[in-house]
Amino acid sequence: xxxxxxxxxxxxxxCAFDSIAQTDMDAIMMDKKQFCVGPMYxxxxxxxxxxxxxxxxxxxxxxxATSAYSVMGNYGVSSKLNFLxxxxxxxxxxSAGTMxxxxxxQDLSLFVKWMxxxxxxxxxxxxxxxxxxxxxxLTNYVADFLPLSIGLQSKTASIRLMLDYQxxxxxxxxxxxxxxxxxxxxxxxxYYTTTTHLSNEVEMPNASNIxxxxxxRSDKLIAEAVLNNFTTQGGFDISKNNMPFxxxxxxxxxxxxxxxxxxxxxxxxxxVAGANTAIAGRNVGQSTTVYxxxxxxxxxxxxxxxxxxxxxx
Amino acid sequence: xxxxxxxxxxxxxxxxxVISSCRKDVVGNTDFVAALNPSxxxxxxxxWKTILLTDPTDVTVAAPVATNTPDYIAQINEIKxxxxxxxxxxxxxxxxxxxxAVFRWNEILRxxxxxxxxxxxxxxxxxxxxxSASNPLQYPLFPFxxxxxxxxxxxxxxxAQYDALVAAWHYKKLYNRPAPYLVDATINVMVPKSTLPxxxxxxxxVEGVTVELxxxxxxxxxxxxxxxxxxxxxxxxxxxxxxxxxxxxxxALGKAVALKYVTRARGDRAAAAxxxxxxxxxxxxxxxARGETPWMSLESPKRPPMxxxxxxxxxxxxxxxxxxxxxxxxxxxxxSQQMKDDLNEVLQxxxxxxxxxxxxxxxxxxxxxxxxxxxxxxAIASDDFIQKNFSEVRWARNMALLNMSLLDAAIVCWDxxxxxxxxxxxxxxxxxxxxxxxxxxxxxxxxxxTFSAAAASIxxxxxxxxxxxxxxxxxxxxxxxxxxxxxxxxxxxxxxxxGKRVGAFAIQRARTDxxx
Numbered sequence: 001x002x003x004x005x006x007x008x009x010x011x012x013x014x015c016a017f018d019s020i021a022q023t024d025m026d027a028i029m030m031d032k033k034q035f036c037v038g039p040m041y042x043x044x045x046x047x048x049x050x051x052x053x054x055x056x057x058x059x060x061x062x063x064x065a066t067s068a069y070s071v072m073g074n075y076g077v078s079s080k081l082n083f084l085x086x087x088x089x090x091x092x093x094x095s096a097g098t099m100x101x102x103x104x105x106q107d108l109s110l111f112v113k114w115m116x117x118x119x120x121x122x123x124x125x126x127x128x129x130x131x132x133x134x135x136x137x138l139t140n141y142v143a144d145f146l147p148l149s150i151g152l153q154s155k156t157a158s159i160r161l162m163l164d165y166q167x168x169x170x171x172x173x174x175x176x177x178x179x180x181x182x183x184x185x186x187x188x189x190x191y192y193t194t195t196t197h198l199s200n201e202v203e204m205p206n207a208s209n210i211x212x213x214x215x216x217r218s219d220k221l222i223a224e225a226v227l228n229n230f231t232t233q234g235g236f237d238i239s240k241n242n243m244p245f246x247x248x249x250x251x252x253x254x255x256x257x258x259x260x261x262x263x264x265x266x267x268x269x270x271x272v273a274g275a276n277t278a279i280a281g282r283n284v285g286q287s288t289t290v291y292x293x294x295x296x297x298x299x300x301x302x303x304x305x306x307x308x309x310x311x312x313x
Numbered sequence: 314x315x316x317x318x319x320x321x322x323x324x325x326x327x328x329x330x331v332i333s334s335c336r337k338d339v340v341g342n343t344d345f346v347a348a349l350n351p352s353x354x355x356x357x358x359x360x361w362k363t364i365l366l367t368d369p370t371d372v373t374v375a376a377p378v379a380t381n382t383p384d385y386i387a388q389i390n391e392i393k394x395x396x397x398x399x400x401x402x403x404x405x406x407x408x409x410x411x412x413x414a415v416f417r418w419n420e421i422l423r424x425x426x427x428x429x430x431x432x433x434x435x436x437x438x439x440x441x442x443x444x445s446a447s448n449p450l451q452y453p454l455f456p457f458x459x460x461x462x463x464x465x466x467x468x469x470x471x472x473a474q475y476d477a478l479v480a481a482w483h484y485k486k487l488y489n490r491p492a493p494y495l496v497d498a499t500i501n502v503m504v505p506k507s508t509l510p511x512x513x514x515x516x517x518x519v520e521g522v523t524v525e526l527x528x529x530x531x532x533x534x535x536x537x538x539x540x541x542x543x544x545x546x547x548x549x550x551x552x553x554x555x556x557x558x559x560x561x562x563x564x565a566l567g568k569a570v571a572l573k574y575v576t577r578a579r580g581d582r583a584a585a586a587x588x589x590x591x592x593x594x595x596x597x598x599x600x601x602a603r604g605e606t607p608w609m610s611l612e613s614p615k616r617p618p619m620x621x622x623x624x625x626x627x628x629x630x631x632x633x634x635x636x637x638x639x640x641x642x643x644x645x646x647x648x649s650q651q652m653k654d655d656l657n658e659v660l661q662x663x664x665x666x667x668x669x670x671x672x673x674x675x676x677x678x679x680x681x682x683x684x685x686x687x688x689x690x691x692a693i694a695s696d697d698f699i700q701k702n703f704s705e706v707r708w709a710r711n712m713a714l715l716n717m718s719l720l721d722a723a724i725v726c727w728d729x730x731x732x733x734x735x736x737x738x739x740x741x742x743x744x745x746x747x748x749x750x751x752x753x754x755x756x757x758x759x760x761x762x763t764f765s766a767a768a769a770s771i772x773x774x775x776x777x778x779x780x781x782x783x784x785x786x787x788x789x790x791x792x793x794x795x796x797x798x799x800x801x802x803x804x805x806x807x808x809x810x811x812g813k814r815v816g817a818f819a820i821q822r823a824r825t826d827x828x829x
Contacts, residue, residue, distance in 0.1 A: 059613035098611055098739045100663060100746035100798070142671055145748075183337055187675035189692065192682040196424040198341040198692070240452065241434030242681060243750075 024084050024111040024131050025211055027164030027173045030076030033301035037073040040272075040293030044068075046285030049147075052237035053282060062096025064147050064285060068106075070293075080118075084111040087138065090150040099148055102141065106151040109135040124167035129175075131160040144186040146244040147285065153246070154204045155182040169218045177209040184246060193236045193247060202247050205234035222260040226276065229253045238283050251282040256289075270295045343420065343695075348411035350505035351704040355828075358706040359483030362826040364629065364713065365573055366476045369483035372569040374562050377488055377512040380496045388556035389497050395551045396501050403551050404503075410548040411504045414519035415474055415708040416695055421541055422470055422523070423684035423691060425531045429458040431681050432616070432753070439614035443587065449533030456531070460760055461623045461723045463685040465583055466530045468629060468713075468720035469574050470523055475713035477522040477570035478515060478706040481563060485510040493556050503552040513562035514555040515705045520545050521567025522574075529575050581627040586620040593617055600734040606647040606741065608734045608755040619754040624728025629717035630818040639725045639814055641807045644735045644757040652741070655801045659738040660745050663798035670796045671748055677761060677793040678749045686761050686790070687719040690768035693786070697776050710828050711775050715768060718819040722767035722812050723760070729811070730755040738801060747798040759800045762791035762808025763815070770816025774823055787812070 030036055045065040048057050070088040077083065086109045093101035110133065117128040135156045143153035162175035181204040190198050208231050215224030235249030256276025263269050273292040278284065359369055366372070378384045395403075410417060433442050433453030442453050449455035456462055490512035494502045509515075524542045528535065546564070549555040555563075596618075600607040610616045628636050645651035679686045694715050698708055735757035739745045752760070769787035773780030791809050794800035823829060 096613065098743075098745070098747045098751050098798075100748055140668055142668075142675070144675060183339065187672045188678070188683070189342070189676070189689075190423075190427070190683060192427045196427050196684075197339060198343055198420075199339050201339045203337050203339045239431065239682075242431055 024113055024133060024160070025162075025175065026213070027127060027129060027162060027166075027171070028217075029079050029113065029115055030074050030082050030297075031301070032076050032078045033299065034076045035073060035298045035300060036075075036295050037071070037298070038293050038295040040068075040070045040072060040291060042068045042070070042289055042291035044287050044289035046278075046287040049285040050281045050283055051240065051242075054240075055286070060097040061094045061099070061147065064092065064094050066150075067091045072293075080115045082113040084113060085109065092148045092150060094148060102145060102148050102150050104141045104150055105139050106141065107135045107137050109133060121165075124165055127164045127166075129160075129162040129164070131158075131162060131175075131177075133158040133160070142187070143184055143246050144188070144191075146246065146248075149246075152181075152204070153184040156180060158209075160209075166217065169216050170214075171217045171224075172214040173212070175209075175211045177211070179207040179209065181206055186246070191245070193245065202245075204247050205232040205249065207232045207250075220262050222258070224258050226256045226258060226274075227253070228256070228276070235283075244283060248283040250284050251280075252278050252284045253280040254278050260295075268297055270297075343412070343699075345408075346412035346416070346699055348408075348504050349413040349416070349705070350702055351507070351509075351707075352702040353704065354507060354509040355482070355704040355706050356486060356509070357482075358479055358704070358710075358828070359486050361479050361482075361706070361710065361828050362822075363476045363479050364472045364717075365577060366480060366570065369480035371573070372477075372480050372566055374480075374484040374488075374513055374566050377490045377558060377562065380490065385496075385556065385558070388558060389493055389500065391557060392493060392500055392550055392553050395547075396553065399551060403547070406544050406548045407503050407552045410516070410545050411552065412699070413705065413708060414516040414545070415478075415705055415712060416699065417545070418470070418474070418519055418523045419467075419691055419695060419712060421538070422466065422527070423688045425527070425534055425537075426458045426463045426466065426688050427682055427684045428534075429454060429456055429531065430463065430683060430685055432457060432459075435614050435616075441614075441616055446532060449531075455533060458685070459619055460679075460685040460687060460764070461586070461620050461626075461727055462583075464687040464716070464720045464723040464764070465578075465581075465626065467687050467691060467716040469530070469578055470526050471709065471712040471716040472629060473522045473526055473571055473574040474519050475706070475709040476573075477518045477567045478709045480570060481513050481515055481518045481566055482706050484513055484562075484566070485515075488512055490559075492554065493559075494553050500553040502554070504554050509704075511555055512559045513566050514549060514559035515563065516549050516555065517546060517560040517563030518567040519705065519709070521564035522571045523567070525568045525571030526574060526578075529578060577627075583623070583626045586623040586626060588617075588621045590617075592621060596621055596731055596734055604646070604648075605734070606736055608736045609740055610753055611737060611739055611751050612753055616753050618731070619752070620727060621731045621754075624724055624726075624731055626720075626724050626727075628721045628724050630721045630815070630822060636721070636725050636728060639811055640729050640732060641758060641811055643733055644801070644803055644807075647736060647741065655803060656738055656742050656745070658802060659795065659798055659800075660742060662795055663745060663748060666748060666796065673789055673793045674748045674797040677765075677790040678797070679761075680750050680752075686764045687716070687723070687768075689790075690715065690719060690764065690772075693783075694768070694772055694775075697772070697779060701776065707828065710826065714771050714775065714819045714823055717822075718767040718771045718816050719764055721818070722763045722815045725811055725815060726758060726760050726763040726808065727754075729758050729807075730760075733757050735804075737799060739798070745798050749797040749799060751799050756800055757804050757807065758811065759791060759794050759804040759808035761794050762787075762800075762805045763812040765790040766809040766812025767816040767819070768812075770813050771819040771823070774820045 047063045068088045068090045072086040074084045088106050090106050091103040113131045115129050137153050158179040160177040164173040184202050210229045213224045213226040231251045232249050254276045258274035260272045275290045277288040278286045444453045444455035446455050489510045492511040494500045520542050527538050546560050597607045679689045735755050737756045765787035769783035773783045791805040
């Protein structure tokens with residue numbers, strides 16, 4: 001659920017839930033009739049960015065900071081089928097120059113997460129997941145004001161295949177996602193990419209995402225390292241000394257770590273925290289993000305299984 | 314319960330299908346404009362008042378060969394050969410160019426302006442490089458087509474197209490050679506037929522005059538420009554609208570007229586408009602000596618002001634003394650209570666903005682990598698002119714009136730900006746954060762307002778049924794700069810008043826140029 005920085009907002013479409021709580025990006029399922037919900041705060045900032053492949057700073061922007069306050073939730077229809085949602089409120093600012101930061105409610109993300117296969121294989125347990133997602137802007141926020149826009153206004157649909165393998169308390173997960181991004185409309189009648197477009201409609205490149213994570217996973221504690229890559233399929237580079245545009249090619253590779261700790265013995269309440277930083281990119285900020293949040297599990301089933309923990313052992 | 318979720322899954326899956334099946338290709342607003350079919354051919358346009366030419370015979374066009382000569386018959390056969398092997402791409406080119414020569418070349422010019430409307434980045438040492446006309450492909454690319462540069466480019470191209478077409482109409486009437494499809498009825502005509510004599514070709518006149526002027530204005534884009542020119546001429550032959558000699562005579566006429574405009578351009582003082590350190594310092598010192606806070610660049614590193622001597626460029630509609638007489642009185646003193654109140658209004662406006670106001674700011678911003686505010690008014694005019702079915706010469710006349718207004722508005726506005734050298738709101742109160750980029754030149758008076766009022770005035774004269782709509786657009790363009798936090802209300806109001814006065818000169822010319 002980290003909300004990535006401004007230029008990286010494109011990424012929000014795919015990894016809005018990219019944290020350790022039961023999310024679309026991890027190999028953890030809620031049990032039947034359990035509802036996990038909680039607030040999350042993330043802060044992201046960058047000073048350097050990639051203008052095309054050229055890494056630079058910009059004294060007329062300074063450091064761009066993004067704060068995101070989100071609510072996310074995950075409901076278990078069964079231990080093999082979960083629904084997830086997230087809604088962030090985002091606020092941006094630039095430390096230099098005159099440009100005004102923006103704020104507002106961004107996109108509603110919905111996911112359905114399905115685990116058709118979970119079986120013993122060798123010394124551990126293998127599981128396979130299929131995840132479908134949709135994101136829809138909830139407000140008519142301004143997309144064409146990068147790097148201070150709070151999002152890109154594109155409706156997206158994503159499909160993800162994820163594999164997980166766990167031996168005792170040690171696990172590794174790999175996931176591949178394809179994200180379809182709808183065209184957007186901006187407030188003006190023409191724009192220039194590598195040529196002039198006499199239209200207010202902007203063709204948005206689709207994107208793909210590869211995510212690898214590995215670490216320790218037990219009832220009480222999860223700790224993992226994450227490597228993430230987001231790549232747009234098309235788009236164009238920011239020209240020299242220009243501002244970014246929503247249909248830019250925006251690529252980023254980040255590394256990070258997450259933990260989740262179950263605070264209460266009843267397992268009703270967990271804290272999550274994490275951080276990540278960009279190690280490579282194109283037309284995005286070299287952002288560092290930290291986040292933290294709480295998760296509370298409500299049980300709507302008659303029996304009381306162990307809560308707020310991986311459903312599988 | 315289970316059913317609900319199964320339905321949900323189906324819903325999610327099907328909405329994904331819907332989204333993924335959406336088309337992504339963006340169709341441009343003018344990709345499929347209908348072929349120009351003038352409601353009248355303006356056969357007497359050879360007598361209309363020219364701008365720089367004293368008379369159409371300032372440029373000569375040789376008499377054409379007769380339509381019964383072997384030379385002409387060979388040219389007819391060239392059309393037929395092309396038509397026998399026409400490709401889909403050629404058909405598309407015919408369709409594209411049939412929308413009109415003045416219209417399409419205006420659109421091409423807007424594209425070049427948008428491509429080049431990007432301020433150079435700073436050097437490592439904090440200075441800024443200047444684009445060089447003699448080395449246009451080296452960074453920073455030449456030109457930086459800022460709004461004043463763009464206004465001048467639009468004006469020269471439009472005025473020259475007009476003069477060249479008036480001359481063409483003179484020779485069309487003089488030589489009266491019919492279109493090839495009237496000579497040989499077996500030719501397949503792919504554009505609306507016309508009784509207008511086809512020698513010299515009005516399309517080639519526009520192409521020739523524009524290409525020649527663009528060598529001066531956009532010297533680094535010749536490959537793009539020449540490929541458009543070749544496609545245009547070829548399209549006219551393939552369409553059956555012109556024989557080769559129509560085109561050759563038209564192109565030569567266009568180039569000859571263009572050279573007169575190139576000579577004017579070299580002497581119009583635009584080349585010196587950037588000034589130098591001594592000029593910049595002098596303007597600042599003069600302002601401080603009047604007891605005012607001088608304008609300061611808000612960029613980091615500080616960038617020299619944009620074209621401080623552009624106010625001295627030669628106008629089209631009036632002389633330089635008139636330009637100076639159009640300069641409005643001074644803005645509120647920077648230390649005055651009035652200025653404090655005005656600053657507070659800007660601060661309150663940006664801090665209490667809403668989505669509709671931001672839409673207005675961005676709709677009219679026409680900033681980096683756009684065709685600039687003058688280009689925006691060219692686009693507005695084009696959209697309306699398309700509906701009017703003007704002849705090519707009337708298209709050119711109307712675009713010339715518009716673009717001479719816009720250039721002269723730019724000149725008067727820049728004269729005012731650098732005469733008063735008034736700071737932007739954010740300079741006097743850094744708490745004012747802006748919703749669009751702050752242009753790197755003084756605040757008083759608003760360029761957008763001056764441009765827009767001038768354009769709205771002359772367009773309201775040309776398309777009178779839309780006069781009040783144009784006024785509303787100009788008012789919105791003007792107030793968008795206050796909404797954006799980059800101008801005081803007084804900047805906008807003064808710009809509207811002065812722009813309207815500039816537009817009045819164009820209306821005066823329109824009433825007496827013989828076209829009405």
